[in-house]
Amino acid sequence: MKKILFLLVCISHFAFAQTxxxxxxxxxxxxxxGDIEKALESYLKIEDQGRISSELFFNLGNCYYKLNKVGATIYNYERALQLDPLNQDAANNLVFAKRLTIDRIEELPKSIFEKLNEKYLQKISYNQWAIVSCVFSLLTALFFLFFYFSYSSSKKRFFFVTSILCILFFFTSLAITYHQYNYAKDSIYGIVFTEKTTVKNEPTSNSEEVFTLHEGTKVKVLDTVDDWKKIKLVDGKIGWILAKEIQLLPQF
Structure with missing residues (x-):
């Protein structure tokens, strides 16, 4: 009976994937x-099934771009890059999509480490960095064994130096993994979906308006109080916005 149930689960899973x-x-x-509405409907059905991928979000972004929905366009390109930071097509299209936004926010200058982190280290996820760490740990053990069982002095030197280099790379990649994990967990971003919204200096409707934002602007979420989100822009401005007016990017 258990074998039959297992077979049925496998068959249903295969049919689900085929669908x-x-x-x-x-x-x-x-x-x-050119039937963008129907294309969008097909892609959204896949998302509803939970079979997400960078390619799916890239195609969703393209559909919303054709439909001139700026917020949804940027949101889906961002999601595509979350799953695959090396998706160059999504990165290029995101640049074009951001040109449709009204807000022109000048980013604060970044430190050398922040530039290095954004340009290189974030190109792969913390899970991928963890795999790199595991590989270097295995190489360290392997070369140490070669060193231990070698009889030639020249080979011993070579394997010893190589194992030392591998362990250095292991600790470096492990530190990067830890940093990228904390960065991903602590960094919550959202995209403004309403055409125009006001940002307050406190999480109340009668508080002072500090600035306005428009559809498609990306914000960093710092805190949540009731129906309000505390946000920060790349230029350093901070304020409170109604939670319903932004769409949070999921943390994969």
Whole structure:
């Protein structure tokens, strides 16, 4: 009986996967034919099934771009890059999409480490950095064993130096993994979805307005109080916005 149940689960899983692939192909066909609404509907069905991918969000971003929905466009390109920071097509399209936004916010100067982190270290996720750490730990053990069992002095020197280098790379990648993990968990971002919204200096409707934001602007979320989110812009400005007016980027 257990074998039959297991077989049924496998078959249903296979059919589920096939359905998602068919929906993706159907969406692509509709998109090529210029029927953006139907293409979007197909892609959203895949998302509802929970079979997310960088390619899916990239295609969703393209659909929303064609429909001139700035907030949703940027939101989905950002999600595509969350899953695959090396998705160059999503990165390029995100640049074009941001040109549609009204707000022109000048970013504060970054330190050398922040530039290094953004340009190189964040190109792979903390999970991928963890894999790199595991690889270097295995290489360290392997080369140490080669060193231990070698009889030639030249080979011993080579394996010893190589194992030392591997352990240095291991600790470096482990530190990067720890930093990227904390950065990902502590950094919550959202995209403004309303056409225009006011940002307050306190989480109350009758508080003072400090500045306005428009659809598509990316904000960092610092805190939550009732129906309000405390946000920070790249230029350092801080204020409170109604939670319903932004869409939070999920933390994968």
């Amino acid at each position: 998602s692939e068919e929906l993706f192909a159907t969406g692509n066909t509709f998109y090529k034919e």
